[in-house]
Amino acid sequence: MQCLHFDAGRCRSCTLLDVPRPDQVRGKEEHVRDLLAAYDDVAWLPPVVGPGAGFRNKAKMVALGTAEAPVLGIVGPPGPYAGLDVDLTDCPLYPPELQAAFGPLSELVTRADLTPYDLAPAVGPDGRRRRVTPRDAAARGELKHVLVTLSPDGELMVRLVLRSTAAVDRVRKHLGWLAATLPALAVLSVNVQPAHAAVLEGEQEIVLTERSTLPMRLDGITLHLRPQSFFQTNTDVAAALYRQAREWVDDIAPASVWDLYCGVGGFALHCAAPGRAVTGIEISAEAVASATTTAAELAALPPDVVVGDHDAAWWRGAMADVRFDAGDAASFALGSDADPELVIVNPPRRGIGADLAGRLERSGARHVVYSSCNATTLARDLADMPSLRPRRARLLDMFPQTDHYEVLVLLQRA
Template sequence: MRCHYFEANRCRSCTLIETPYSTQLHDKTEYCRELLPQVPKWLPAFTGGDRAFRNRVKLVVGGSASEVTLGILGPDRQGIDLRECAIQAPEIAEVIPAIADFLESTGLEPYDVPARRGELKFVHITVAPEVDGVSSLMVRFVVRTEHALGVIRAALSRLRAAVPSAAVISVNLLPEHKAVLEGEREEMLLGSSLPMRLGFESQPLTLHLMPQSFFQTNTAVARELYSQVSAWAADIQPSSLWDLYCGVGGFALHCAAAMSDKAFAAQPSEKSANGVRVLGVELSEAAIDSAKRSARDAGLNAKFVAADATEYALSAQPGSLPEMLVVNPPRRGIGAELASWIETSGIATVVYSSCNPESLARDLAVMPSYVVREGRVFDMFPHTSHLEVAVLLQRRA
């Protein structure tokens, strides 16, 4: 894929963009094969395409109050405009000029990183899958002070007219000068959560994404990843399932829906000890609130708890453990403590979804009681070396 930003050396984020896409997929699969030689069967790698795939962008606000840039910071710490980036979803690309015009109309100064002054830091935009041909957006502004919050709040009607597809609008306050993308405080100006409609044809499932909740950046690949893991669960039909690091409940809810489709709900005698068939654990209370809402809306038998995944597992009573466990940790992996607990837990089946095959390989080395049945590569991040990989593990007899 050609990119004039890359060719002009203005943005080098897509480090592999000059490599043919088929070669990228082949190399990622081979990398996983070499790093994880214990996987006996690799399912075909999945891709949603090499362009227009990003459902979320985090744009640095640069330039001046009268001529903002929305993109990244260059080596000189000045803004580089990337509104024509080819990997962002078209619905996002369509509204960036309108958002830039709106910001210019406010008169707020972009944040000057070297000088440590200014107001506007970032704009985060997320697009939800179409429902009845209509897309909806979440638009978040990250600013430095209460003054900027007040200016944007006062101009809300103008912003809504400029971006009518925005279902959620918020302002995040980040007063400190530090290398993070958002602060702790979020002020809602419109709506509360973005409905991400996924699920299956027989049972559509909507995940409610709140401003500070995590969701995969590639909707097509996320759909297939959830579909693959839930297909494994439906085939195995465990009597109980835990989803650790569950986020807004993607794996837990899709597994519950898939197992329900295979008469999962018709076997009440096989419920776990506390009466809950599917349990999700996530540290973020906002994400757990979203997952609970999604479960209620879908009528699914799932429970969600706000807790640290490792602490929750280690404090669980032996008789309450599930037959199947799904883990989807950050890049660092689950770590030796949780991996050691899984090794001695007696849990029959584990699905490990990882965005870092190296930490996955380290964690699997701590769990020799499990044999890998199959794995699959998901190209969540085309034109980079990053990927998602999921493996199905079963305890040795």
């Protein structure tokens, strides 16, 4: 992938961009194999490798510049562009449909007079802008970030992260214009993040459109993404991740499954089957609402509809014993007296932690499917579950051009 921003030193987010793609994947696989070297009987499947460019389904843009001339991108990294505003609307990681949205969104910033948030920038002796901390001066401006998500069907969810609710009515005033100018727009919301801190978003979300969810269709299953719900950044590789988990689970054919950190239900819904009890647990109530919506839709399919490889009757049976609850994954597991036959975990980068690992070690679960975006914490968690041994594993290159990746591991009780 060629990137003019990387070549010029304006952006260094793609830390492996100058490494050939096959070498990137090989290095990631060597890294995870080294971390799991103590388990010498793991069957490693070939890595899942998607496109190296145009794969990102979401953009997280810092709002810079002025309301009259907004810049969507990043603050320049150390080097010749340090502290400067860098426009990344043509980043080659974004597909054309995502890139095309930035022009209308920049115009919205101007029309709604959304002054980009700034910590009172100062000019140094060299004439360059320098950014200061909240302790140095009072912050000003309203617009902090512009977050855009693209669905597989080409629809968009746009979230404006504002310092306060002061500009919400100005944004709402231009909603009709934006919908006409950006026909792919499905959801527009304002997230309120008042803290003077490096926090991407706040707790309050104000949805301005009639629709509040973005349909993410994978293998026929429509996952409903709400503004504050998590979804993998690489749609093609995410679909492969769910397919691989489903294949392993169907081979085992457990009668009961826990999906911990279930998000919008990707693993749970892909791994459901008639006669299989599936419980999904997720801390985000919005994500649970989304997962519940998808389960209800699958249970109510018209008789002549086929989703994936199954007809409506199959899906009705599969959804009969699927439920989702909002709560902490570790607390749920620690507070449960019953054990499922199989557990799926998809934790954040910190991993599942010693408490949950210990609970799974003591449980009657025969298998665990562990999806990890941080193999270092995966290895630590495995050490806390010595009787659950990795049997199969697969690297998924979810984040090309960086040293990050996803790895899916099937554990079996020894």
